[in-house]
Structure formats: structure tokens, C-alpha cells
Amino acid sequence: MRKSAALRRVEAAGIAVPVSTMRAPVQVPRYLEQTYWWAYVHPNAVKVFERQWLVNLILWGNYARLRNAVFDELHSPVAGRVLQVACVYGDFTEMLAQHLGPHGKLDVADVAPVQIDNLARKLNGSPRVAIHHQDSADLAFPDATYDSVVLFFLLHEQPESVRARTVAEALRVVKPGGKVIFVDYHGPRRSNPFRYVMLPILKWLEPFAMDLWRREITDWLPPAVQPARVEKRTYFGGLYQKVVITR
């Protein structure tokens, strides 16, 4: 099977590349090319956005709080296998890797070659983190592989049909009793002034995000999946949410 250019670059950087990536080259989805080319696909995107202060500003100063809300669910030191679906600008993955205990292992999957290159550079060859060129809507990992699966601000970027497949895939690859941890946008309270600031921004730049203002993440669960537990917490006047689904 022919290896993608991104995969060849990841291997050249000395990052562990598992067999699961040896599939047909993964294509950048149309919504990412059309709607988010400026943020994630164009090589200059990384030069602009890979700044901790900027990603923190985009989240109105909540980056560390929301990042740490994920880590709280993982119970450091992390002993099992964690999958992070989609790269994140800023120090999210490097910090997550620091929470790994001696038997912990982190996999990160992303569909954009530019983002894979950027993460490989940030991780600088960390032996316990593997990067996979994969689409969240069609993960190559076997069922029930992971103790925890993390999706940090991914769902709001995806059209509904892709989002539903991403949620289904996250639930498929987590072990029974394991957690899928979503952090994403949420419909803020009417009394929250950021509601009126974010409404035009999201409508203009992130057209699929409004779905998360109107609907619950559990709405995109496959009908056959009956989670053992669902916990939801909101942050910053309801603009953000963490939803933890225990399989």
C-alpha cells in the first residue's frame, strides 16, 4: 500500500507509526478544504495559529481550564491507552503526554497532513505518543482499543453527517467501561454577553458550530449504543461544555 506524504514525513521525524496507518491514503474532507482551509489545511495556518496566547484568546482565556477539565477525567498518571482524535493548537498534546504513567500510551489521529507535521515537530520524537493519519469518521483502530478517547473542539467543525460518524467511531474504539470525553462549544445562557459576540463570529467562520448550541452531543449517538453513563458540565456561562460518555 502506498504511504501518504504526511506518513512518510512522520516516519522521517522518528515518530512511531503503527500498522493501522498502512491503509489507502486518507483524503482531507471537503468541509475542511472549503470551510477551514485557512485554519488547518494551508501551511501558513500553523504559522499563524500555533501560538498559545492566540488559541487561549480564541477561547476567551479558557484554554487551560478546558484542557485541564479533560485531564481531570483521565486521572493522572494515566495507565491505559488514550486516543486523541484530532490535533489541537497549543500545548494540549504535550501536556496530555506528560500525564501518562509508565504504562500509559497516547495515540493522536488527524486527517490534515499539515497538522500531523506540526504535531510531530511539537512532540519532538516522544516515544510514547504515536501519530496516525486518519479520518475521525472512519478510524482504522479495532473495536474497544482505548481506555479513553478525547475530542477537544472537533465536533463543532464537522457537518452533521460527519459528526455523527465521528461520535460513532469514538464510541466504537473505546473499551466497555471506558470514557469518551468531548469538550466543545455549547449554547450560552441568554444573560451571557459572549452569546452575542460569538453568534456572528461562529455563523461567519464556523457554520456547523451552531448545531452544538441547539442540540446535545448525545443526539449524535448511534441508536444502538446505550452508554453506561453520561455526564455534562458547562463552563463560562454555558459557552463551552464537557460531556463524558462512559461506554
Ligand SMILES: C[S@@+](CC[C@H](N)C(=O)[O-])C[C@H]1O[C@@H](n2cnc3c(N)ncnc32)[C@H](O)[C@@H]1O
Ligand atoms: C480539534 S479541531 C480544533 C481544536 C482547537 N480549535 C485548536 O486549538 O486547535 C482541529 C483539528 O481537527 C482536525 N480535523 C478536522 N476534521 C477531522 C477529521 N474528519 N478527522 C480527523 N481530524 C480532523 C483538523 O485537521 C485540525 O487539526
